[in-house]
Amino acid sequence: MSKTDRCTIVTGAASGIGRAIALRLVGEGGRVLAMDTDAAGLADLETAQAEAGRLVTFTGDVAKEADVASCIAAALRHFGRIDAVVCNAGIMKRVPATELSYEDWHRVLDVNLSQSFLFAKHAGPELRKAKGAMLLVSSTRAFMSEADTESYSATKGGLFALAHSLAVSLSPEVRVNAVAPGWINVSGEELRPVDHAQHLVGRVGEPDDVAHAASFLLDGEKAGFITGQTLVIDGGMTRKMIYAH
Ligand SMILES: NC(=O)c1ccc[n+]([C@@H]2O[C@H](COP(=O)([O-])OP(=O)(O)OC[C@H]3O[C@@H](n4cnc5c(N)ncnc54)[C@H](O)[C@@H]3O)[C@@H](O)[C@H]2O)c1
Numbered sequence: 001m002s003k004t005d006r007c008t009i010v011t012g013a014a015s016g017i018g019r020a021i022a023l024r025l026v027g028e029g030g031r032v033l034a035m036d037t038d039a040a041g042l043a044d045l046e047t048a049q050a051e052a053g054r055l056v057t058f059t060g061d062v063a064k065e066a067d068v069a070s071c072i073a074a075a076l077r078h079f080g081r082i083d084a085v086v087c088n089a090g091i092m093k094r095v096p097a098t099e100l101s102y103e104d105w106h107r108v109l110d111v112n113l114s115q116s117f118l119f120a121k122h123a124g125p126e127l128r129k130a131k132g133a134m135l136l137v138s139s140t141r142a143f144m145s146e147a148d149t150e151s152y153s154a155t156k157g158g159l160f161a162l163a164h165s166l167a168v169s170l171s172p173e174v175r176v177n178a179v180a181p182g183w184i185n186v187s188g189e190e191l192r193p194v195d196h197a198q199h200l201v202g203r204v205g206e207p208d209d210v211a212h213a214a215s216f217l218l219d220g221e222k223a224g225f226i227t228g229q230t231l232v233i234d235g236g237m238t239r240k241m242i243y244a245h
Contacts, residue, residue, distance in 0.1 A: 004029035007079040008218065009071065009123070011062050011115060012089030014041025016186035017137065019048075020207030021086055021214045026054050028215060033075040036089065037061050062089045062115035063107070065122075072122050082126040084218045087116040087159075088137040092152040105151050112155035113162070120166050120176075128173040133218050136163050136178040137210075138230055140238050143180070156180070160230050167228030175227035177217045181210050182234025200236025209233055 008025050012018035013034035019041075022032045026049050035058045036042050042057040049055045056078045060067030075082050090112045093104050116136050127134065141149060142156040163178035170176060184205040185191060196203045213233050217223050232238060 006030040006083040006218075007033070007075060007081050008084040008086060009033045009035060009075050009082060009119070010086045010088060011035045011119075012137075013057075014038040014045060017181065017184060017207045017210045018086070018088040019045055020211040021088065022055065023049055024208070024211040024215050025218075030054070031079050032056075033058055033071065033078065035060055035062065035071050061111075062087070062118070063110035065118055068115070068118040069122050072119075072126070076126065081130055082123050083130045083132040084134065085119045085123050085127065085132075086135045086137070086214060086218070087119055088135075089115060090137065090139075090155075092149065094148050094152075096148045097150050100151065108151035109155055109158075112152065113158045116159060116162050116166070120170065124170060124174070128170065131173050131220065133174060133220065133223075134166060134170075134176040135214055135217055136176070138163070138178045138180040140180050140182045140232060140234050142230070143232075144238060163230055164228040171227065175220070175223070177223075177226060177228070178230040179210055179213055179217070180230050180232045180234070181205060182232070182237045184210060198237060198240060198242065199234070200240055203235060205233065205235055209235075 010018050010022045013022040014036035022034045025032050032055045039059045058071045058074045060071050093108055136159045138159040139156040141153045142160045145153050159178055163176050167176040191204055210233055
């Protein structure tokens, strides 16, 4: 399947990394179903891409099984096939464990982690048919932490494990990989020299840094021998030892 005909579902596509991935895949000639809870953001995405008919949107919650099933049905209705799913939607709650409600703990798990289970469950048969791929968006927070981020880190570590677990279960037809981005400036926030300096490459990441890697990992011709892996995309931040002086 060439990039031109490939149909990909991208979740969390209304902003940030998901938006960059969706625009890159469409720009390369592919077709994308963009899913998000943010209907206004999806409408904006639709106007940002030039290729009519190549991007359709679906407003829904990745943590709701019925929405995931409807999203997959919508992709099949529009495109007739599903070659790839990018499970990118994510949320973070920075709350001390002593204060985080059990409900909020579960919400983060449901959105960040369970979505990938739901998409594997409902899109698995179509992905097998298409000899397709899944890409899970983890984080370098799977491997290191700041305080009060337990729920987020647990989900991102879970995605590292889910990527190899699903890669085994869906083989040989479907490849499943994850990306673990580091600091990606999705809001265009003004950064200090010290922010850039803590990266080996001398700069904070941009959404397109992840989108390029996603495009490569989804491409069965270029990345056909890569599955079950998590690719760290962090400008070397997690390879740099920092001693306070
Ligand atoms: N920005 C970073 O530095 C960074 C680093 C590592 C990993 N990540 C991961 O990258 C992914 C994208 O994050 P981002 O930085 O682009 O953030 P973002 O907030 O800009 O985008 C996240 C998108 O997900 C959507 N979303 C949230 N909950 C949803 C739900 N239940 N159903 C459907 N859509 C939902 C939001 O509306 C939003 O459009 C997340 O999984 C995040 O954890 C980001």
